[in-house]
Amino acid sequence: MASSDARGVRTVWLSWEEGSSVFATVNTATNYYEYGLDTTTLADGTYTLTAISTDGSGLITEATVEFHVDNTEPMLELHGPLSGAILDGEVVVSATATDTFIDTLQFSVDGVGWVDMEDGEGTFDSSGFADGDHTITVRAIDGSGKAVSADSAVTIDNNAPLLSVADFPAMDEHLAGDRLFAVFSDDTVGVVSVTVTIGDEELPVYINPATGFYEWTLKSTDYADGVVDMTFTSADAAGHNTTIDWSVFVDNTAPVVVEQSPKDGSEVKEIVHFEVTVTDDTGTESVMLRIGHGPWITMNLQDDGTYLYKWETTTEDDQEGLEYTVRVTDDLGNSEDHTYSIDVNNPMSMAWIALAIILAVLVLLGIFFMRKREQELDETEGEDEDLEEISSEDFDSLVDLGSPQEDVLADEVAVELDEKAL
Template sequence: MTARTAATAVLVVVLGLLLGLSSTVEFSSAAFTSRSANPQSTVRAAADWTAPTVSLTAPGSTVTGTVTLTASAADAESGIAAVEIQAQPAAGGTWETVCRVTATPYSCGWNTTAVEDGTYALRAVATDRAGYSAVSSSVSTIVANRSTVFLTDPGDVLRGTVQLTATVLHAGSTAPSVRFEYIAAGVAGAKWTTACTAPTGQYSCSWNTTTVTSGDYDLRAVAVSGSGNTSTTSYSVTRADVLVDNTAPAVTMTDPGTPLSGTRTFAATATDAHSGIAQVVLQYAPTGSTSYQQLCAVTGEPYSCRYDTTRLANGSYSFRAVTTDAAGNTTTSAAVTNRTVDNTVSSVSLEDPGAYLSGVETLTAVANSTAGVQSVQIEYAPAGGSTFTTICTGSTAPYTCDWTTTAVADGSYDLRAVLTDGSGKTTTSAVVAARHVDNAPLRGADVQTANGGTTVGRLDARDSITYTYTGQVVPSSVAPGWDGTQALPVVVTLNGTANGSVLAIGRAGGAVNLGSVNLRQTYIRNGRTATFDATMTTSTVVVNGVTRSTFTVTLGAATSGAGQLRTTSTAASMVWAPSAAVVDLAGKPCSTSSVTETGILDREF
């Protein structure tokens, strides 16, 4: 190797190590100012790779006239180029610039008489001289330049009797009367109805929400001053968007099997049509007792946990599930009774082979018995069925066998293991339920999102979602008439449902057959819709020697519903429902089996 070749090789390694230090890639318009060189190669480093820091001081809970807004910003490397202070109506709308300041102090006057009275969010955006920007946390204030009434936020979800409270500003010499009204959200022709009326001079009263149907409602406060023909009415400039939920959730305890020994899986199914499931508590009690104790509490699907039954005395037990929705409504399931815990004889469990099975799958059971293991059978049955068929029988550990899934029809199956001990007594494992056999040549492989916007956990411009298939896909089957060589303009629609926000892709004058994705969190409220302009591109990746097609949709600006968008702080796994309209290079259609996002649990976008 020549000296020049060696130097170049070292340079490539050093650059690779530097670029591999972080999985987060940021871009800067920084000028390259530092330089090291040898006669063969040159490396330059930017003076600033770090975003600035910025914060905004809250101007107070209520403001009038012209108020001074002040931000603090710092950047230890290239320095601050400018700070922009912005305001946004809390009822929805875009961020509007109040002022742009290029030197300290970063403050300016905000003429609140030029905007409507109401609640506003305020923030500051700092940009350093390298081109990096940072956005401060937002602060809230109420603009109140006129005689008006403000409804205090009662919370997102209401049940039973709730206290409604308002604040009246600039009421004058005579205290007005205040009433609170509601209207069903999204119902054409609906009229405002009085929820309750506060005593004169007091601005609070109780609303019995059980008198209305569970669902979404808008609330407002109305202040009336004077009387007769001289009365004047002031409507609130803030309205609460609430969900009334007085409907109890549904819950069913899954039969854990009998006898029970070792560490076993206990599970329940739970649904709620309105506010969603907040928690499921799995409980046990000795047979004949009504004093139930907790096995575990679960806050997300699947509502299950592993529990060491050796912590229980041998004997007969009942098991049940108690679920609570986000509104606080509670339901207790019917009990699964007369289940025996016996940790002195045998235990058997079947390892979960995964949600989707194809080709030849290895099934593994774990079994032990103080009487010795005579045999272990691994069996299958159509999901929910009671007739099981033996896949294999083993008499020595490890208890494994290969299941040729092509010998059965595609569909959902239950799996279990049956232990026969040395005395001839049998023990049946818990069922590994609803494992889906899918031998379609093309399936969805994964779905992932990336945050490219300004707010983590909220849909913004430059955010993206990528769909990956198990093989190569014909682009025109995803979007008729499209060959994939150019970015395709599409429209992203976000719909709020009771079970999570659902994202779908479409386009003007044609279909986009990517199916739908349930984000499994509330990025927009139930019954609300937002749309975004977007672009779609396609490429391929090679995984384990197999070439796969990917389709990436990158969001542009929101074209409707921007004010309805919400920011979630809770991680969840998306579920993609592919479309059978998509075909592989041989013309075979894609399976419609749902695909759960892989990798570390995270917030989307």
């Protein structure tokens, strides 16, 4: 400090709170009165320095000035974001600095520029930084220029995961049995989970290390036939989601037989028309027919949508309770057999009727001639007896009457008998 007087300055005393008075000496080089004070012996705070100058006649002049003692670093506490935090959007940085004479509280992201904080808070837009790892630094500077800092290692993630189809059935494709669904998903920060949602049910989808895809198998038999809607969701650590909506048509049922003929238990004859009408959500691959234990026969599709097979029967095919089976198969391989029973009863043909009549006539004629033959034989036996009587009794008298010779007459009788027999 400077002090001067016409009569000359005799002494300069210095005093401050919590301290005793000291004598200041003049520095001839600067002509200032000086005293070296070790502030480390004082507590941090504000002090009032009083200088008392006395001249040669004993007159006194006082002057005061305030000064601050600050030998302690600020105390700094970073409240957030803390290390390990995953950030997106606008981020609030919060910290508390304690010091007798705090001067500045600031934060920086990756050391690029310092932003002043007000009331212990500051904000920044994380979308201005690439997704990934970053460092938030907060620093406090006190009045004496001492600075302390605190760091927080965080992850910025402003983008949703990438999600794409790797191997799916076609949209709205009809399917049966088990079917694999595979998706590709990636995220700079990391994919936390991949799920598939069907109705109110959410199922996990796991990564296959061999393919690098997230894979899930649809067991279609767990669902009713019809449209199955599903949503695949990939989520990252920041809570961002990416979704894919997909639909398939489940069909585990064979075609339905709407109508068929001949009806079960009906009687058929001659040419039998087997007709079947079917319906299926996916499409009918084939309709097969098996009569009894015979081979499978492919039925032909007609213009009206029915399947037809004609079977020409004969009396040899006549049978009661003959079973026939219809096998229906759709384009997905779903198959079902339907068995029915019919009675085959064919009337006799005209040829067979004519043959039967001829046989009957022949039988009747045979009987007639047999009976007539029996009658003639009976009559012949009677005539033979008469001839025998004539020959034995009257032969001698006939000879006496001049009848033919014995040998001639015998010949004539024999001829007559032969004719009768014939």
